Amino acid sequence: MRIQCPFCGERDSSEFTYLGDATVRRPDPSAPEQYFEAVYLRDNPAGRHEELWYHGFGCRSWLRVTRDTRTHEIFTVEMYNDATTETNQEAARA
Amino acid sequence: MSGHRLGKGGLIDRQRALTFQFDGRRFTGHAGDTVASALLANGVQLVGRSFKYHRPRGILTAGSEEPNALVELRTGARREPNTRATVAELFDGLEATSQNRWPSLGFDVGAINSLLSPIFVAGFYYKTFMWPAAFWEKVYEPLIRKAAGLGRASEQSDPDIYEKAHAFCDVLVIGGGAAGLAAALSAARAGARVILCDEDFVLGGRLNGDRREIGGCSGVEWTQRAAAELESLPDVRVMRRTTVFGAYDGNTFGAVERVSDHLPTPSPHQPRQRLWKIVARRIVLATGAIERPLVFGDNDRPGVMMSSAARTYLHRFGVAVGHSPVVFTSTDDGWVTAFDLARAGIAVRAVIDTRTKISASLLSGAKQTGIYTLLGAQVVATQGSHGLTRVTVRKHDGGMENLKADALCMSGGWNPNIALSTHLGGRPRWSDELSVFLPSELRGTIVAGAARGSFTLAAALREGAAAGAEAAQSTGHDAPAWSAPTVDDELSGVTPCWRIADSRGKAFVDFQNDVTADDVTLAAREGFTSVEHLKRYTTLGMGTDQGRTSNVNGLALLAAATGRTIPEVGTTVFRPPYTPVSFGAFVGHHRGKDFRPTRLTASHRWAAERGATFVEAAQWLRAQWFAEPGETDWLQTVNREVKSVRSSVGVCDVSTLGKIDIQGKDAATFLDRVYINMISTLPVGKTRYGIMLREDGFVMDDGTTAHIAPGHYVMSTTTVNAGKVMQHLEHARQVTWPELDVQIVSITEQWAQYSIAGPNSRRLLERLLGGAIDVSNEAFPYLACAEFQWQSMRARLFRVSFSGELAFELAVPARYGDATIRALMTAGQEWGVVPYGLEALGVMRIEKGHVAGNELNGMTTAADLGLGRMMSTKKDFIGRVLAGRPGLVDANRPALVGLKPVDRSKRLFAGAHFLSSGATVALNNDQGYLTSVAFSPMLDHWIGLGLLARGQARVGERLRAYDPLRSGEIEVEVVSPVFFDPEGARLKG
Numbered sequence A: 001m002r003i004q005c006p007f008c009g010e011r012d013s014s015e016f017t018y019l020g021d022a023t024v025r026r027p028d029p030s031a032p033e034q035y036f037e038a039v040y041l042r043d044n045p046a047g048r049h050e051e052l053w054y055h056g057f058g059c060r061s062w063l064r065v066t067r068d069t070r071t072h073e074i075f076t077v078e079m080y081n082d083a084t085t086e087t088n089q090e091a092a093r094a
Numbered sequence B: 001m002s003g004h005r006l007g008k009g010g011l012i013d014r015q016r017a018l019t020f021q022f023d024g025r026r027f028t029g030h031a032g033d034t035v036a037s038a039l040l041a042n043g044v045q046l047v048g049r050s051f052k053y054h055r056p057r058g059i060l061t062a063g064s065e066e067p068n069a070l071v072e073l074r075t076g077a078r079r080e081p082n083t084r085a086t087v088a089e090l091f092d093g094l095e096a097t098s099q100n101r102w103p104s105l106g107f108d109v110g111a112i113n114s115l116l117s118p119i120f121v122a123g124f125y126y127k128t129f130m131w132p133a134a135f136w137e138k139v140y141e142p143l144i145r146k147a148a149g150l151g152r153a154s155e156q157s158d159p160d161i162y163e164k165a166h167a168f169c170d171v172l173v174i175g176g177g178a179a180g181l182a183a184a185l186s187a188a189r190a191g192a193r194v195i196l197c198d199e200d201f202v203l204g205g206r207l208n209g210d211r212r213e214i215g216g217c218s219g220v221e222w223t224q225r226a227a228a229e230l231e232s233l234p235d236v237r238v239m240r241r242t243t244v245f246g247a248y249d250g251n252t253f254g255a256v257e258r259v260s261d262h263l264p265t266p267s268p269h270q271p272r273q274r275l276w277k278i279v280a281r282r283i284v285l286a287t288g289a290i291e292r293p294l295v296f297g298d299n300d301r302p303g304v305m306m307s308s309a310a311r312t313y314l315h316r317f318g319v320a321v322g323h324s325p326v327v328f329t330s331t332d333d334g335w336v337t338a339f340d341l342a343r344a345g346i347a348v349r350a351v352i353d354t355r356t357k358i359s360a361s362l363l364s365g366a367k368q369t370g371i372y373t374l375l376g377a378q379v380v381a382t383q384g385s386h387g388l389t390r391v392t393v394r395k396h397d398g399g400m401e402n403l404k405a406d407a408l409c410m411s412g413g414w415n416p417n418i419a420l421s422t423h424l425g426g427r428p429r430w431s432d433e434l435s436v437f438l439p440s441e442l443r444g445t446i447v448a449g450a451a452r453g454s455f456t457l458a459a460a461l462r463e464g465a466a467a468g469a470e471a472a473q474s475t476g477h478d479a480p481a482w483s484a485p486t487v488d489d490e491l492s493g494v495t496p497c498w499r500i501a502d503s504r505g506k507a508f509v510d511f512q513n514d515v516t517a518d519d520v521t522l523a524a525r526e527g528f529t530s531v532e533h534l535k536r537y538t539t540l541g542m543g544t545d546q547g548r549t550s551n552v553n554g555l556a557l558l559a560a561a562t563g564r565t566i567p568e569v570g571t572t573v574f575r576p577p578y579t580p581v582s583f584g585a586f587v588g589h590h591r592g593k594d595f596r597p598t599r600l601t602a603s604h605r606w607a608a609e610r611g612a613t614f615v616e617a618a619q620w621l622r623a624q625w626f627a628e629p630g631e632t633d634w635l636q637t638v639n640r641e642v643k644s645v646r647s648s649v650g651v652c653d654v655s656t657l658g659k660i661d662i663q664g665k666d667a668a669t670f671l672d673r674v675y676i677n678m679i680s681t682l683p684v685g686k687t688r689y690g691i692m693l694r695e696d697g698f699v700m701d702d703g704t705t706a707h708i709a710p711g712h713y714v715m716s717t718t719t720v721n722a723g724k725v726m727q728h729l730e731h732a733r734q735v736t737w738p739e740l741d742v743q744i745v746s747i748t749e750q751w752a753q754y755s756i757a758g759p760n761s762r763r764l765l766e767r768l769l770g771g772a773i774d775v776s777n778e779a780f781p782y783l784a785c786a787e788f789q790w791q792s793m794r795a796r797l798f799r800v801s802f803s804g805e806l807a808f809e810l811a812v813p814a815r816y817g818d819a820t821i822r823a824l825m826t827a828g829q830e831w832g833v834v835p836y837g838l839e840a841l842g843v844m845r846i847e848k849g850h851v852a853g854n855e856l857n858g859m860t861t862a863a864d865l866g867l868g869r870m871m872s873t874k875k876d877f878i879g880r881v882l883a884g885r886p887g888l889v890d891a892n893r894p895a896l897v898g899l900k901p902v903d904r905s906k907r908l909f910a911g912a913h914f915l916s917s918g919a920t921v922a923l924n925n926d927q928g929y930l931t932s933v934a935f936s937p938m939l940d941h942w943i944g945l946g947l948l949a950r951g952q953a954r955v956g957e958r959l960r961a962y963d964p965l966r967s968g969e970i971e972v973e974v975v976s977p978v979f980f981d982p983e984g985a986r987l988k989g
């Protein structure tokens, strides 16, 4: 599989680490009952899935990758946090 | 029988004779031969025994789809089992051995299995070896392994090297036959970067095995010109002897290049094989087609061969597969073999065509050559003990006729070679018109020629050229129109004939796994009517050839047996690798010590000079201990190192611990959220021990964080978790709290860091650092940190201690590491400074009750480790909520304690489980276990740390440490985990 890292370009998937569902948010600490679900319960969709990938052997960006879990087709790859993108790009230019 | 080599013709070098051995007999072949063609040229038909019935087997094909002719190649450490003789290139001195026979190929005791064939029917593993269960391990399995293995592995270390390489291209053309060459030419002329891979050692595919003309020259000449043109282009890479064995996501392909398989041993500095990862923007699949056998009685007798293979041996190798062959066909293509053999002067005994009507041109050809023709006829039996001598034909009128023959060329039609098209889940679709499975649509891939069912040469060239142009165009290269050269049309009629009814003897479908037509029918009768069940029950298509010659016939038989059509039955798909790939190629250079990278610290050379014994810690090599002359036992060395540190001073390399630089306006807030304890209250110039949890509430890692300058922190992690913590922090920073202004970077390799521990450590540093920094207790108290100028460099000093002694950690830029450790040793001479290793460090941390990897095992909470009070209640942090769930705050959880043997002379063993005295040895009486043990030279007996249920409340209790594998049972006493200097007076001194 090849992932188009917005910062590094297209790279082999072996440079990345997978973490799973990118739509899970850390619940508000004042809502402890939501933590169990956020930490342990995951959907396992057949088809389009928004997921987190970490470019550990590259720029160390956490990416939001939209992938078809059946075909491994990748539709979009973006920085999880665009603010990070700007900082990194500025750093790269400097 | 001998003299099968024809006087002329073929792509062999008749000037270069090569001698080789098969089963100890010496033969001669030529450069350009395969082992199979050379054996056939010498009249050798019998080359192996079959898998299950040990039936004599010959050479069925001339390609990589070969199911029968598997031999052991080479000897000694290079012995390689299950090598297909049909693709193994001949070299001088080659030694090949037949497999699966004892005592000899001609007389094989295992052939008695043939007489026992009633028990070897479909599913025999499941039926025969079922009962009694205890027999499986002791009797059946060894029996099966002994009897059913094919070749033998060398069982020695592979003496050759293997490489890995990566390649990128616009257009990857897989297959170097007519379609592939046309595609490569057309894409390359358009300016695309092209890689052309072919598994054979000559390009051309069927063009070498047929007598064809292209644009006024022979197919072979055309191939050579095409190859020469391709190789002259700068952006084209032609890879012969390279099998593309797997298609992977993202247009990535695995290929293995057999760099040296055709040589007795690899040339100096050359690998045996090279594993390629090829990433292409477009792919042209031009993998051709594979001829399918006819299923008739005793169709496995040596001498029975694919019709196209006979033609390849004739044209490419100048070998007649027999002096008196018959052709058995249900296709027009079979006639081409008959005519070509006749033209070469071979007396074709007969053509037996299952069809009653054939085209007029074939009939007139038969008449001209005078070949005896039987239409609407079938071969129903064959005879001959180790090779074919006679065939029995049932004629159209039902009458039988015996024909003498030493070879039978069978032609059942062609199956597109679609294996690679199914690797990514593509489902083949059935063509009623062609009676074949065709590849499905694939993203980024164009299929051309016989691989998509276009079986004529004209179509192969046309489609290949068009595919190459399209692929080039879609990768941004404007392809000029390239018209494929014209070629004569050819007949390609086929009337599929899936099984010869009422034939005698075993009619094989899968030659490699000995699956017969009756096995398929039996499986269907027993209810295995799904194609996936059929495959597993009969083992059809599960050999190393993946059923290349057998699958479609098997499906057709299953369809017939269940009254369905072939598309209703469906088909299995193929998996990588297309043909077997040696483990060596996948392993590459990652062997032995090179399995993974070895990281060396800046002091490594110095430690080696000091005679250190090293141990692996993650990828690092760390000094385990430094034996002195006269020391005979590691424990003696470690005891000395500990005593020296505790009585004077020692130096230890701690560079391998992870170091992360953290900066930014919100760095303190960030650290508060990843650590359980408060960091934002840490003033500049101070260091604090911290624990971080995973979000599920368990401890992830521990370490110290130093506040070097305002908004600037340096965190240390354990050696093994350095990468994991970095990823965790990046996740927290980018995903969880992107609004925080904080940047992090790993500086583990940028700094060399040394621990200086012991009552004389301050004196040593004062001598070493001179006035660069004041290290007095007042100026630099416990947990102080500072960055300071030392000679020409910025150095860092931390007053932290893992040993419990007065201790400092001095960090210098890594390039000064070697000089610094030597300077430390010199500066400490007066106090008898010793270098100490990981083992002494471990002893001292156990004496002090500090947790390490054995306790930070991913299943412990901060409270389990006695660090629960560190959890701040004034802030949120990762893991806070779930650390508070009932299961994690249960008072019965195992918690950290110290353990001493009641009989102080006894040794403790980590891993021993705790049982209350009097409790029976049973899992539900388990009270926890010993996590770490050490011999304490300060206490002069063994001590241990353990996780014990309700541990902290049980100090003083006596337990059994149960360890049946080693020590048996030892009585232990539960104590505080801090064995030495419990008040911590030493480290603050």
Ligand SMILES: [Zn+2]
Binding pocket: A005, A006, A007, A008, A009, A055, A058, A059, A060, A061
């Ligand atoms: Zn990247």
